[in-house]
Amino acid sequence: MEIKGVGVTMSTSIEPTTTVDARGATCPGPLMDLIGAIRDGESGDVVRLLSDAEQSRTDVPEWVEEAGNTLHEIEEHDDYTAFYVEKA
Amino acid sequence: MTDDIVIIGGGTGGAVLANDLAERLDDEIDAGEVRVRLLNDGPDHVYKPVWLYVPFGKREPADGRRPLRELIDNRIEIEDTRVTEIDTDAKQLQTTTDATPIGYDHLVVGTGSTLASDEVPGLQEGGHDFYSEDGSLALREELLSFTEGHLVLSVIGSPHMCPAAPLEFSFMTDDWFRKRGLREDIEITYTYPIQRVHGNAQIAEWARPLLEERDITIETFFNAESVEPDEGVLTSMEGTELDYDLLVAIPPHRGVDIIEDAGLGDRGWVDVDKHTLEAEHAEDVYALGDAAATGVPKAGSVAHYQAGTIGQRLASEVRGQVPTAAYDGKTICFIETGMDSASFVEFDYQNPPSPIAPSQSIHWSKLAYNESYWLTARGLI
Known part of the structure; x- marks a missing residue:
């Protein structure tokens, strides 16, 4: 997967403010969980979203860009993906 | 024992x-x-x-x-x-x-x-809903006398009860105003939190052209952040502002x-x-x-x-037996597409929905089911 300007790694050193585990949820559940966490957070907070839904790979980057937040990194695991999103 | x-x-x-x-x-x-x-x-x-x-x-x-x-x-x-x-x-x-x-x-x-309208500042004062008895009655007071202006239907909470209802309400208001000769004086906007018009991709694909052909304005990636009741403004987390005369919201749920x-x-x-x-x-x-x-x-x-x-x-x-029954995700839903037409979907964990062509007979089926629902509650159908 390639997303312009976003690092895709196997592990990251970013320390999240909060983690949202949306594994097992079907779309749009993971994105809505992320939106809820960003809604509740403060500017500068980093939300780590865990999702195993394939569609999150497109849904999450599209929404993050639309909302003006920052997707710092995407961490690939065997059976899920972790997205690191900073609230603007 | x-x-x-x-x-x-x-x-x-x-x-x-x-x-x-x-x-x-x-x-x-x-x-x-x-x-x-x-x-x-x-x-x-x-x-x-x-x-x-x-x-x-x-x-x-x-x-x-x-x-x-x-x-x-x-x-x-x-x-x-x-x-x-x-x-x-x-x-x-x-x-x-x-x-x-x-x-x-x-x-x-x-x-x-339960409804959690308090999670969005201003929503309780500025918004209406049809997701509660009191809400639907208060909305009736506004809707029956609404003859011109901007009606905004905003899906704020997701997940929420009856995912088809916001689309149904939008289609029904369009048809209802149209039949009463008021539609040209009423703008309708439908907002949804993600990039589609519905959480389910197949239903979204089916519904979008229907919304467009009825001149219902679509705002996707719209997550309501606050409501200004006095000014009649709904603002999203994504930075979009909508002026409204009547706000019908699907509030956050808990x-x-x-x-x-x-x-x-x-x-x-x-x-x-x-x-x-x-x-x-x-x-x-x-x-x-x-x-x-x-x-x-x-x-x-x-x-x-x-x-x-x-x-x-x-x-x-x-009975001391090993339970084997499992839920397969089965869901059925009638979807009103106007005041006298409806579609129907059936899906489960494995099979996505495929909405069928709207018709008056499906609309009557929905109304008939609503009447016979009490037999479902009794465990008869």
């Missing part, structure tokens, strides 16, 4: 399950080997789909209420009480009416959804607090195995309907089918 089965919540899931158990465990209940109790916060069963029609003056909230005692088998004990605490270690419940805790061997949580307090799941939704419907964080606890975090819609048909699965599993358990 008696097996105590306790159901919290007398909505569609709880009512159908209670009647299912009365029939399935007929002999065991008569022999005193099984006791089934249904705890509900109030004496009535409420059929929420009626509320969609209230703002248009087509139905009354009373049409969606009947006493539980009229619907539930007499061998099921009904208690009008509110559960205030679930202790899954001691396997007992605290309630508002009994000083003595209610013990259980098997617990089924069917506590449903389950009840006792779920989170009991460690069963977040925001009042019980974490469950989506096939067995067993709670993931406690033994001998099931959840169904809106309260169960399965990822399928929070809809009556889901609660209905899940009740059948849990009924079979509980019957197996009390």
